[in-house]
Amino acid sequence: MTDFTGTAARSAAKPGLRERMRATVRAEVTEVALRLFIEQGFDRTTVEQIAAEAGLSRASLFRHFGTKEDIVLGDLEEIGRQIADALAARPDQEQPWEALRWAFDAMTLRYETAPKQTLSYLRMLQDTPSLRARHYEKQLRWQEMMIPEITRRLGASPDRPEDPRPTALVAAALACLDAASTGWLACEGAVPLPVLLDRAMGAITE
8 A cells, every 4th residue: 555644744844846936036135135235235225226136026026025124134033933943952951041042052053154244244233223123023023932932941831921930031041142142243253152142141140
C-alpha cells in the first residue's frame, strides 16, 4: 500500500512555488532598498526609486510591503518568532531570565554574521523617527509572543493577566537587548554584541 500521508505532510510543510517566488521578490526588494537607504538616507529615498531599481511597479511593491517602513522592518516579525521558538526550546530547568538571554542568540548571532550591514541598519533606525516608532511596535509584538512561555516558566496562571511578572521580565530583557544594540553601534562593533548583551542583562541581576 502506498503511504500518501508522509508525502502530503511534506508537501504541506514545504512552501509552494508562489510563496517561494514571493519570498525571493521580497528579499530582492529589501536588499535594493537597504542599499539605497544607506547611500541616500531613508527619508530621501522614494518608493518609486526602490521599485524602479527592483524592476517593479509602485503598485507591485506595495503588494509585497504595506509601507515604506515595512521594507526595512519586514523581517522583524520572523526574527520575533525565531526568538520565541528559541525561548520555548530552552531547557525547563533554566530560570526565566537565563532562558531569555540565550533565546536572544537567535538574533544576536544572526546580526554578527554581517556586522557592517547590520551596523548601518541600526544607525538608520536610530536616526529615523518613523523607523524607531515602527520598530517599537514590532517589539511589542515580540513581547506578546514571549510572555506565554515566561508565564509558564514562572508557574503563573495565564488566566491572571494582572500578574505583572511575565510582562516585566520580558520588557526588561528587551530593554537590555536595545541597550546592548545601542552600545554595539556606539563602539562600531568593536565589542561583540553577545558580550554587550551579557553585560546589560547581568547588570539587572547584580
